[in-house]
Amino acid sequence: MATIEVKDLYFGYKDEKVIDGVSFEIEKGNLVSLIGPNGSGKSTMIKLLNNLYTPWEGKIFVEGKEINSFRKKELARKIALVPQNSSINYDFTVEEIVRMGRYPHKKRFQREDEEDHEIVEKAMKDTNTYELRDKAVTEISGGELQRVIIAKALAQKPSIILLDEPTSHLDLNHQIEILNLLRKLNKEKNTTIIVAIHDINLATMYSDEIFMLSGGKIVDRGSPEKVITKRNIEFVYNLPVAVHRNKYTNSLSITPLNV
Amino acid sequence: MVLLGLSAILILSIGFFSVLGTADIRSIDVFRIVLSKIPIIKRHISIEDLPASHEAIIWTIRLPRVLLGVLVGASLSMAGAAFQGLFKNPMADPYVIGISSGAAFGATIAIVLGINISFLNISTISIFAFIGALGAVFIVINIARVSHKIPTTTLLLAGIATSQFLTAIMSLFMVMNSKDLAKIVYWTMGTLAGKGWKPLVSISIPSITSMIIMNFFVKDLNIMLTGEESAQSMGVDVEKVKIYVLVLGTFMVSMSVSISGIIGFVGLIIPHMVRIVLGADHKILLPASALVGGIFMIFADLVARTVISPMELPVGIITALFGGPFFLYLLRASKR
Numbered sequence: 123m124a125t126i127e128v129k130d131l132y133f134g135y136k137d138e139k140v141i142d143g144v145s146f147e148i149e150k151g152n153l154v155s156l157i158g159p160n161g162s163g164k165s166t167m168i169k170l171l172n173n174l175y176t177p178w179e180g181k182i183f184v185e186g187k188e189i190n191s192f193r194k195k196e197l198a199r200k201i202a203l204v205p206q207n208s209s210i211n212y213d214f215t216v217e218e219i220v221r222m223g224r225y226p227h228k229k230r231f232q233r234e235d236e237e238d239h240e241i242v243e244k245a246m247k248d249t250n251t252y253e254l255r256d257k258a259v260t261e262i263s264g265g266e267l268q269r270v271i272i273a274k275a276l277a278q279k280p281s282i283i284l285l286d287e288p289t290s291h292l293d294l295n296h297q298i299e300i301l302n303l304l305r306k307l308n309k310e311k312n313t314t315i316i317v318a319i320h321d322i323n324l325a326t327m328y329s330d331e332i333f334m335l336s337g338g339k340i341v342d343r344g345s346p347e348k349v350i351t352k353r354n355i356e357f358v359y360n361l362p363v364a365v366h367r368n369k370y371t372n373s374l375s376i377t378p379l380n381v
Numbered sequence: 382m383v384l385l386g387l388s389a390i391l392i393l394s395i396g397f398f399s400v401l402g403t404a405d406i407r408s409i410d411v412f413r414i415v416l417s418k419i420p421i422i423k424r425h426i427s428i429e430d431l432p433a434s435h436e437a438i439i440w441t442i443r444l445p446r447v448l449l450g451v452l453v454g455a456s457l458s459m460a461g462a463a464f465q466g467l468f469k470n471p472m473a474d475p476y477v478i479g480i481s482s483g484a485a486f487g488a489t490i491a492i493v494l495g496i497n498i499s500f501l502n503i504s505t506i507s508i509f510a511f512i513g514a515l516g517a518v519f520i521v522i523n524i525a526r527v528s529h530k531i532p533t534t535t536l537l538l539a540g541i542a543t544s545q546f547l548t549a550i551m552s553l554f555m556v557m558n559s560k561d562l563a564k565i566v567y568w569t570m571g572t573l574a575g576k577g578w579k580p581l582v583s584i585s586i587p588s589i590t591s592m593i594i595m596n597f598f599v600k601d602l603n604i605m606l607t608g609e610e611s612a613q614s615m616g617v618d619v620e621k622v623k624i625y626v627l628v629l630g631t632f633m634v635s636m637s638v639s640i641s642g643i644i645g646f647v648g649l650i651i652p653h654m655v656r657i658v659l660g661a662d663h664k665i666l667l668p669a670s671a672l673v674g675g676i677f678m679i680f681a682d683l684v685a686r687t688v689i690s691p692m693e694l695p696v697g698i699i700t701a702l703f704g705g706p707f708f709l710y711l712l713r714a715s716k717r
Contacts, residue, residue: 208611213660226615
C-alpha cells in the first residue's frame with residue numbers, strides 16, 4: 123500500500139488555479155523531490171499533503187485513510203512539516219523548540235515524561251544540534267535553525283516528513299549537510315521524505331524519485347535518470363541545457379547552455 | 382520558583398501598600414486584621430489592641446481597594462501578554478486594540494440607560510462591558526487584518542481610531558446626561574477609589590476563573606509563536622485557540638474595566654518587562670505577568686492616592702506617566 127495517494131487533485135487561491143488535476147502515489151521509505159520552476163505548484167503541493175489547505179476537488183489518502191478524517195494531532199503524529207521560512211523572533215531555546223515537537227503526542231494536561239526527554243535528546247543528537255540546546259533560536263545561524271526545525275520534526279516521530287525548500291537560504295556546505303541528514307534519516311528509519319526543491323542537481327543526487335511539476339501538473343515522474351532529460355528540462359524551463367553524468371558523484375547533472 | 386517568589390512579593394506588597402496613606406498603621410496589623418476575619422484562625426488572633434478606626438480603614442477601605450488593584454492589574458497584564466503572543470505583535474494590548482474603550486462604552490450604555498439584568502451574580506454593567514469589548518475587538522481585528530496577517534501599523538491605526546470614536550460617543554453621553562457625569566469620567570480616566578467589597582467580590586470569581594482557563598492554552602500559544610502554518614501542521618487547532626484566547630482575554634479585561642474604568646499601558650509594558658527578564662515561554666509569562674501586573678497596579682494606585690494627598694489622581698494617569706517613558710526605554714533597549 124502506498125503511504126500517500128493523491129487522486130485528481132485541484133486547488134487554487136481565490137480563482138487562480140495552482141494545482142491542475144494531479145494524481146500520484148508515493149511508496150513508503152522513498153525520498154521524493156518535487157522540482158519545477160517558480161509557481162509550478164511545489165510549495166502548494168507540500169501544504170496540501172499536510173492538510174493546511176482544503177482541495178477544490180480530489181482526495182488525498184495517508185496510509186489508506188482520507189486526510190480530512192484524521193484528528194489534527196493524529197495527523198501530526200504521521201506527518202511533520204519543515205516550512206520554507208522558519209524565522210522565529212522569540213527567544214526560545216533550541217531545546218524548547220525541539221520539545222514542541224512532542225505536542226501532538228500529549229494530551230492538553232499531560233506532562234512530558236522520561237520518554238519524551240529521550241526522544242527530544244535523540245532528535246537533537248541526530249541533527250547535530252545537541253550542543254546548541256541552551257542557545258536562543260534568535261542567536262543561531264540559518265543553517266543551524268534549519269537543523270533545529272528538522273529536529274523538532276523528528277521529535278514528532280512522523281513516518282512522513284515534508285520539507286518546503288529546506289536549502290534555499292543556505293550556503294552550499296549547509297545545503298549538503300541538510301540533505302545528507304535527510305538521506306540518513308530516510309535510509310536508517312525508513313522515513314518517507316518529500317521535499318520541494320528548486321536545485322535540480324541536488325535533487326538528482328539525493329532522490330529515489332523525482333516529480334517534475336509545471337503549471338500545476340506533473341509533467342513527468344520517476345527515477346532521476348527517467349525524468350532529468352534534455353527534452354523535459356528544456357520543455358519545462360524553456361532553457362537549452364546539456365544533461366551529463368557527473369564523474370565525481372555518478373549522478374546526472376545539468377548545465378545551462380545559453381551562457 | 383520565579384512564580385513563587387513573585388507571589389510572595391505580591392502578598393507582601395498587599396500588606397505594605399495597604400498601610401501607606403494618611404493614617405498611621407503598621408503592615409503587620411494588616412495581616413492580623415485579615416487573619417482575624419477568617420473563621421477558626423480568628424480565635425488565635427487578637428486585634429483588641431488596635432484602634433477600631435484602624436480596623437475600619439484597613440478592612441472597609443484600603444484592603445478591598447488594594448485587592449481590586451491586584452485583580453485589575455493582573456487581568457490587564459495577562460490579557461496583554463496573551464494578545465501579544467496571539468497576534469505575534471508587540472503592540473497588542475487591551476488598551477491599544479480598543480478592548481478597554483469598548484468595555485467602557487458598553488458600561489456607559491448600561492449606566493445611562495439604567496438597565497439591570499444581572500446574570501450569575503455578574504452585574505449588568507460588567508455584562509455590557511463584555512459585549513462592548515467583544516464588539517470593539519471584532520471591529521478592530523477585521524479592519525486591521527490584511528489577508529491573514531495583522532500588521533502592527535494597521536492594528537494600531539484601527540485600534541486608536543475605534544477607541545477615539547467610542548470615547549467621543551461616551552463624551553457625548555456625558556454632556557447629554559450630566560447627572561451621570563462623575564461615573565462616566567471615572568470610566569474614561571480609570572480609578573480604584575471608593576469601590577468597597579461588593580464590586581470586588583462580584584468580579585473576582587469570573588476574573589480569576591478566566592485567568593486560570595487562559596493558562597490551559599500556554600503550549601498552543603508557544604507553538605503559534607513559531608508560525609501559524611507550522612503550528613497547524615503540529616496539530617494545534619489555531620483558529621479555535623485564537624477565539625478562546627481572544628474571548629477569555631476580552632472577558633477578563635471587561636470585568637476589570639467595568640469596575641475600574643480604562644487604565645492604559647499596564648497590559649503593554651508589564652508583559653514586555655516580564656518577557657525580557659523571564660523569556661517568551663507562556664507557561665511562565667502568563668502567570669508572571671499577572672503577578673507583576675498586580676504589584677505594579679497597587680504601586681501606581683498608592684502613588685495616585687498619596688502624591689497630592691488628601692486629593693487623589695485617577696490611577697490611569699500614573700500608569701501612563703510610568704508606562705510611557707518605560708516603554709520607550711524598552712523599545713530603545715531591544716533595538717540594540
